[in-house]
Amino acid sequence: MEETSEVIRKCHEKAKSMAADGLDLYPNDFKVEHTVADIREYLTENKKDIEDGGPVFILAGRVISIRRFGKAAFFHILDRTGKIQAYIQQNGVGKESYSLFKKIDRGDYVGLKGNLFQTKTGEWSLSAHEFSLVAKAIRPLPEKFHGLKDPEKRYRQRYLDLIMNRNVRDIFLKRGLIVQAFRNFLVERDYCEVETPMMQPIPGGAEAKPFKTYHNALGMELFLRIAPELYLKRLVIGGVDRVFEINRNFRNEGVSTQHNPEFTMLEFYQAYATYEDLMKLTEEMFVFVAKEVLGETTIVYQENEINLNPPWRRMTLYDALTTLGETPPEILDDKEKLTAFATEHSIPLRKSHSRGKILTKLFDVLVEPKLIQPTFITGYPTEISPLSRKSPSDPGLTDRFELFIAGREIANGFSELNDPVDQKERFLQQVADRDAGDEEAHYMDTEYIQALEYGMPPTAGEGVGIDRVVMLLTNAASIREVIFFPHLKTAQKR
């Protein structure tokens, strides 16, 4: 990148002249022995007993602020665990070392050896008696007080966002903890974590448009997966009958505050369980995760307070539509009247939409935004649930639920269809839908049918949108705030 900026040019020149003086700007021999967290821990335990500075700490980090006073200075350094103030004076480190410090800029990595003292205002700080440059920055950090705000720069240059914005760092640290908590919860219950193909010859397991790619050596088209479902169920057939995967799915659709083309999904399957069992398990799992990460089960999300304590509300799709959605009950079975009703609410429909699809479109608009507290919606029509087991009481419905929190779909689970003959018929219907113009209809997967023919135990499975859970637990309004590098268009030169 061609730089015309005077400030950056001067940074480069300064570094050049330091190197010309024989200084190694990028040494590789500083041995870190402590972190800021170590110091904080030491302080909480020994604060009162520190005499003569207490023990010596050796730490390294990025300089994020400097306040100079001629022959002394205060500065803050940031490591992976947090920041701490340090103090340096010429008398303490010697003239040579101090003249090096004079050339240090915000953004540089430095190494320090020193002990603790309390400033006039009571802030525990590290008094350096040895100081060295660990890595030189030749581009200035954003402004210290206002930080980095431009959302485009925050996403494209997330490293700056992480350096400058403490809450951003916290969100992503929490994301790690959330994923770990889900994992621990399932492993504790004897689930086996697996990885299944991201590149699939037939994109299955969900209704979505896939990304296409091409394998040169095999000479074949492949699809980035839209879901791992059909592979995980193959594993259940193979006897891995408590199984889960936490990994990326890819859907070739628009981006929004709720959608990123690649997103993280937890999918898990448990043999001999039903969708009822999974609803209960889901309640326990979310309570577990919230307690692990937040220490409580009441969360504040945007303008709402959400209570995760079970039992959660349960409601059928039809009841939700007629009560919360104010849909006349008598039109639910009449596709034409439903279409008219949808049109009244300016919900665009395609001819290829089945009655069930129209119901869900209505639900999305009329009901979903109202489901703030955790709610399981059940009783989804069979025609829109091609991988779900039919309800024993009503073959037009399936043993399926979706979980909604804060007006958003968070999870989708069902008792799995394990009858290969029924499954084949469902796929055939999907193929017909596709031929009729439904681009999101499932593909026929004969190899999956073959697998089912070997016998799958009765099983229930579920998918949880991890990004959305992270949004909930970190109070993030946009999915871009919980994904390090959300997809943006390639920037043209500006």
Next chain:
RNA sequence: GGGCCGUUAACUCAGCUGGUAGAGUAUCUGCCUUUUAAGCAGAGAGUCGCGCGUUCGAGUCGCGCACGGCCCA
């Protein structure tokens, strides 16, 4: 895909009904050994996102494009 808003110094932002660009931070120079948005004095720094148009004159008005944000589909 549509609507609204944004893009000005490295960063955060001003810039009115059109008259060739400003602040703070950062940078550079000098002073300063307990500051924490340190302070004081001085200096340098801009293709006003890109293009076309209107005008004697455009950061400002019009049109188009790019990128981003929010809302809608």
